[in-house]
Amino acid sequence: MAEPAPSLRIVIIAPESLTPGPDADAEDLGAAERSRSLRIGLLESGYNIVAVLPSDMFMPERLAQIQPDLIIVDAESQARDTLEHVVMATRDARRPIVLFTDDDDTTNVREAIAAGVSAYVVAGLAPARVKPVLDVAMARFQVEESMRRELADARSQLNDRKVVERAKGLLMHRHGLSEPEAYSRLRKAAMDKGLKLADLSQRMLDAADLLG
Known part of the structure; x- marks a missing residue:
């Protein structure tokens, strides 16, 4: 028997343009494929994607209005600025944050975890693995909040x-x-x-x- 679909309300923070143009390079194509695989994995697992937001000055207000259960940052390399915006936007109403990126710099991994990211996933995640990653991220967040x-x-x-x-x-x-x-x-x-x-x-x- 299949597991019941999760009821989590998810917001994705992503670049404004998810479709690479005709002049796209390998990095752009890779980011687009990562985004596509991520959304396929979320939809196939039954998650409710309530919004896809750009990382801009209005993001804190939009997150406050939407009140998601979990935030996914779908970021290209050098995602530090985007992550900082998300962490600041959830400072007063903490939520689990999962970062999907193509940046495998271990320094950034440590900084992201220290900033409050519940899971850090480098490019290459198959759609079928999305749900286990989010399950672990939610469990880790709940344990950390209990300790807090x-x-x-x-x-x-x-x-x-x-x-x-x-x-x-x-x-x-x-x-x-x-x-x-x-x-x-x-x-x-x-x-x-x-x-x-x-x-x-x-x-x-x-x-x-x-x-x-």
Whole structure:
């Protein structure tokens, strides 16, 4: 039984001209063939190509409007500028990015991965291999996002603990309380006001700073 077609909404960022002219050289022909194979692979795998966009100044607005699940950069050699535009356009709403290119410079590979690209594919990918590549890219992106959230949560919890410790210290200093007594007073006040302990502690510290 065939696998169900993926429901991912894909945007392709590609050069404005995908059809080589009569004076096209080998590089242009190769790029056109790569683009054709990529689209065949996406369509045969059942992906939903919602738009093909050029890398221009309007790309961030268009991506924000379309809200794709995954972005494919179909770039010629020297794709750094295009990639930078895509990464900047998705900075506030991160999405998996897959780069298909004919540039096999290993330096560019490392820079692309560091910039947030989930998969970097050099020319020569058969249409049948497109789906496995995107599956891996999605899985990698999800793992990285999970780790990013866990790190952000850990930092937030650490900051909360620091705020509570400062508030306890303030109460101990001003009212001559022991640490358990200060914590108990904070906890009761937070419960009475329906606030998180860290939020109440921060409010208390802010008020103390204001009053001096």
